């Protein structure tokens with residue numbers, strides 16, 4: 942898995958949060974713990990939605 946925000950790769954699922962895009966629901970957003978803690982913006986690849 943790669944973090945949507947920083948593109949960091951990991952194999953440990955415990956360090957990552959995965960959820961559907963709150964706007965279109967079609968794309969899965971993956972965020973690492975670092976980005977979540979720092980509230981780094983993510984961007985949906987499908988609809989372009991950006992959010993924390």
Ligand SMILES: [Zn+2]
Nearest residue numbers: 944947973976
């Ligand atoms: Zn990240």
Ligand SMILES: [Zn+2]
Nearest residue numbers: 962965985988
């Ligand atoms: Zn979306």
